[in-house]
Amino acid sequence: MSASTITGARTASAGRAPASPRRRTRWSPGLLFLAPSLLILGVFVLWPIAQSFYYSLFDWTIGANSQKWLGLGNYVALTQDPHFWNALGVTMVYTVITVVLLVVLGFLVALALQGEGLITRIVRSALFFPTIVSLVSIGLVWKFLLDPQIGLVGGLFDLIGAKPIAFLTDPSLALPSLIFVGVWKSVGFAMIIFVGGLKAVPAERYEAARLDGTSRAQSVWFITLPSIRPTLLFATLILTIQSLQLFDLVYVMTGGGPLFATDSLVNLLYRSGFVDYKTGYAAAISWVLFAIVMIISGIQLRLFRYDDVD
Amino acid sequence: MKKRIAAAAAGAVVLALGLAACSGTSSSGTGGKVELSVWTGFTGGDRPGYAQIVKNFNASHPDIHVTMTVQPWDTIGQKLPSAWLTGQGPDIAAPSPDPNAIAQYVKTNSVLPITLTGDGDSKINVDKLAPGTVKEFTYGGKLYAIPANFASLSLYYNKKMFVAAGIDGPPTTVAEFADDAKKLTIDGGTTQSGLVLADNQTIQMWPILQWLEGGDIVDSNNCSAVQTAASQKGLKIWGDLVAKDGISPVGLTGAQADSLFSAGKAAMEINGPWAAPGYKSAGIDLGIAAVPTGVDGAVTLGAIAPLAISAKTKHPQEAQEFLAYWTSKSVQKTFSTTTGFPPLRTDLADDATLKADPVVSVFAAQVPDARLYLPKVPNATQVDSDAYTTMIGQITRGTDVATATATAQAAINKLTGCTTK
Numbered sequence: 001m002s003a004s005t006i007t008g009a010r011t012a013s014a015g016r017a018p019a020s021p022r023r024r025t026r027w028s029p030g031l032l033f034l035a036p037s038l039l040i041l042g043v044f045v046l047w048p049i050a051q052s053f054y055y056s057l058f059d060w061t062i063g064a065n066s067q068k069w070l071g072l073g074n075y076v077a078l079t080q081d082p083h084f085w086n087a088l089g090v091t092m093v094y095t096v097i098t099v100v101l102l103v104v105l106g107f108l109v110a111l112a113l114q115g116e117g118l119i120t121r122i123v124r125s126a127l128f129f130p131t132i133v134s135l136v137s138i139g140l141v142w143k144f145l146l147d148p149q150i151g152l153v154g155g156l157f158d159l160i161g162a163k164p165i166a167f168l169t170d171p172s173l174a175l176p177s178l179i180f181v182g183v184w185k186s187v188g189f190a191m192i193i194f195v196g197g198l199k200a201v202p203a204e205r206y207e208a209a210r211l212d213g214t215s216r217a218q219s220v221w222f223i224t225l226p227s228i229r230p231t232l233l234f235a236t237l238i239l240t241i242q243s244l245q246l247f248d249l250v251y252v253m254t255g256g257g258p259l260f261a262t263d264s265l266v267n268l269l270y271r272s273g274f275v276d277y278k279t280g281y282a283a284a285i286s287w288v289l290f291a292i293v294m295i296i297s298g299i300q301l302r303l304f305r306y307d308d309v310d
Numbered sequence: 311m312k313k314r315i316a317a318a319a320a321g322a323v324v325l326a327l328g329l330a331a332c333s334g335t336s337s338s339g340t341g342g343k344v345e346l347s348v349w350t351g352f353t354g355g356d357r358p359g360y361a362q363i364v365k366n367f368n369a370s371h372p373d374i375h376v377t378m379t380v381q382p383w384d385t386i387g388q389k390l391p392s393a394w395l396t397g398q399g400p401d402i403a404a405p406s407p408d409p410n411a412i413a414q415y416v417k418t419n420s421v422l423p424i425t426l427t428g429d430g431d432s433k434i435n436v437d438k439l440a441p442g443t444v445k446e447f448t449y450g451g452k453l454y455a456i457p458a459n460f461a462s463l464s465l466y467y468n469k470k471m472f473v474a475a476g477i478d479g480p481p482t483t484v485a486e487f488a489d490d491a492k493k494l495t496i497d498g499g500t501t502q503s504g505l506v507l508a509d510n511q512t513i514q515m516w517p518i519l520q521w522l523e524g525g526d527i528v529d530s531n532n533c534s535a536v537q538t539a540a541s542q543k544g545l546k547i548w549g550d551l552v553a554k555d556g557i558s559p560v561g562l563t564g565a566q567a568d569s570l571f572s573a574g575k576a577a578m579e580i581n582g583p584w585a586a587p588g589y590k591s592a593g594i595d596l597g598i599a600a601v602p603t604g605v606d607g608a609v610t611l612g613a614i615a616p617l618a619i620s621a622k623t624k625h626p627q628e629a630q631e632f633l634a635y636w637t638s639k640s641v642q643k644t645f646s647t648t649t650g651f652p653p654l655r656t657d658l659a660d661d662a663t664l665k666a667d668p669v670v671s672v673f674a675a676q677v678p679d680a681r682l683y684l685p686k687v688p689n690a691t692q693v694d695s696d697a698y699t700t701m702i703g704q705i706t707r708g709t710d711v712a713t714a715t716a717t718a719q720a721a722i723n724k725l726t727g728c729t730t731k
Contacts, residue, residue: 063395063418169561
């Protein structure tokens with residue numbers, strides 16, 4: 001269809017005189033409308049991104065008269081920095097556990113709450129509510145709740161005669177506590193994505209399966225999951241990228257402690273850039289994180305496309 | 311064509327207006343009045359004291375108007391370096407509660423050398439300021455900041471808890487201090503902590519404990535001193551008191567330690583004068599005493615926040631006049647009585663009014679014995695976060711003192727560039 005249209009257009013213009021090579025190009029109105037957005041994107045997003053890579057090649061000090069060229073020195077220094085490897089480990093553990101929990105819990109909750117009854121809607125809204133609250137607010141609330149001396153959770157332990165647990169100051173419990181809060185905050189978001197995906201699955205598929213005598217579990221495994229593969233991909237990608245950028249909860253709840261047990265890559269980046277003022281080093285961390293996000297996203301895209309029946 | 315020219319002209323006007331809006335914040339107001347902007351992070355109980363200085367300055371200087379913006383220290387740390395470099399920042403700022411922070415701004419030529427010094431109220435009386443404070447802000451023979459305040463840390467205690475524990479008064483020696491901290495701890499710290507010790511996101515309390523026992527963090531060559539016998543002894547005593555006797559919860563931030571004392575869950579805390587108003591309003595039966603005497607005599611920690619002028623200010627003279635006013639004798643006296651801070655000036659040390667003030671007198675009496683934390687030590691911020699705080703965190707969680715100090719020694723020497731040990 002499109003090919004014949006193009007052919008027709010060529011035929012229509014065939015009788016005209018040949019266009020002058022100096023004829024002025026006509027600006028497409030669409031491009032003009034896009035221009036302000038492109039300009040803002042270029043100035044405030046693309047240019048700073050490119051500039052940050054440039055910074056990462058220097059021992060960059062904001063405002064210094066001259067900057068010392070390091071080449072890949074900052075990247076080499078990263079590989080020798082135990083804080084970097086620790087932060088990478090913290091970020092990866094947080095991301096893997098959080099994303100797995102969110103995808104599994106989000107999917108299961110969506111399965112249970114995909115109906116349109118009043119109670120279902122209320123429960124769905126309640127679960128979604130933490131998503132609309134800022135991470136900083138949630139972090140502050142949970143930091144207070146988990147305080148062993150003056151928090152609600154400490155009080156509950158006290159009530160049953162148990163010694164309150166220092167969730168955020170015990171190095172072995174701090175990261176699991178952040179994972180818990182991260183999952184609590186985002187499970188509603190994952191649920192809503194999956195509810196959308198589930199509603200898009202044609203009912204005929206389930207009817208046909210029911211006629212064939214499949215069980216509920218078989219329907220989920222053989223019909224639902226393959227049908228919502230694009231939704232699964234979207235949810236996993238979004239949640240992975242979001243988790244790799246772990247910062248707000250860390251900054252508010254633990255500051256990266258205790259003993260660097262929750263020091264994520266972005267927290268290390270923040271500390272390097274805005275506390276120690278090592279701008280070039282911080283820029284190098286950001287590019288490593290960017291590379292990690294790209295690689296993991298690429299792997300996920302590849303995995304989900306693999307075996308695609310379509 | 312005309313339409314295009316009109317559109318281009320309109321665009322140029324919009325662009326020009328936008329650029330004008332982005333120009334520096336420092337300006338001369340209407341009627342020739344000079345507008346000065348000041349950023350500080352004084353959000354604590356001492357905030358009204360600084361606001362009063364600004365208010366009185368504006369009232370007594372009809373040609374200058376100062377606007378002070380108070381925001382969290384973190385926010386200032388994020389915005390100020392680039393703001394000052396681009397000329398968008400305030401005329402005057404307290405960049406950080408850490409006096410070492412000024413070195414970074416000197417390095418990037420962001421701060422103005424202070425020249426309006428001399429005698430009289432219209433100049434900064436450098437020779438009347440506590441000598442350590444001037445030295446801290448002098449680089450290459452030039453003064454780049456004045457102290458916005460100078461706080462010594464004292465011992466806050468809950469009188470009611472002392473009476474309940476059968477203790478007559480606050481401890482006067484380091485041995486009594488340790489003993490009282492144990493006596494005042496109930497149920498291993500679950501019900502009541504004897505002493506709350508913050509070790510992160512705070513003005514450090516642990517160096518005082520080390521100094522009391524004769525130890526230190528770095529020596530005069532900026533080499534690690536945490537591994538010395540005296541340092542290890544002090545760290546062992548107080549580390550065990552926390553890890554084994556539970557006198558304090560582990561890993562507290564400064565804000566958490568303050569909350570516990572305010573909530574009546576801790577009997578003692580070492581803190582600065584800014585904390586007094588909050589504790590009083592929380593209804594604590596409050597006592598304030600000097601930090602107990604150590605094995606080598608009296609010692610406490612001194613904290614200074616710098617106040618510096620942007621190198622790009624359009625009003626260097628007026629900005630320096632403001633600093634001269636801030637540090638003048640009458641203003642400092644009022645500030646001390648309002649906030650409980652010791653005065654910045656040595657010529658107020660014997661002032662009868664301040665000596666009679668029950669809060670100011672305690673803090674002021676300790677000024678001669680106050681030591682700064684990591685003064686002018688290279689990479690001091692990282693020495694604190696990566697080496698010292700980590701070491702305290704390890705020891706209070708049960709790591710052997712020798713192991714923790716050995717690790718900290720290596721980290722400190724690497725960061726400070728010490729090569730002699």
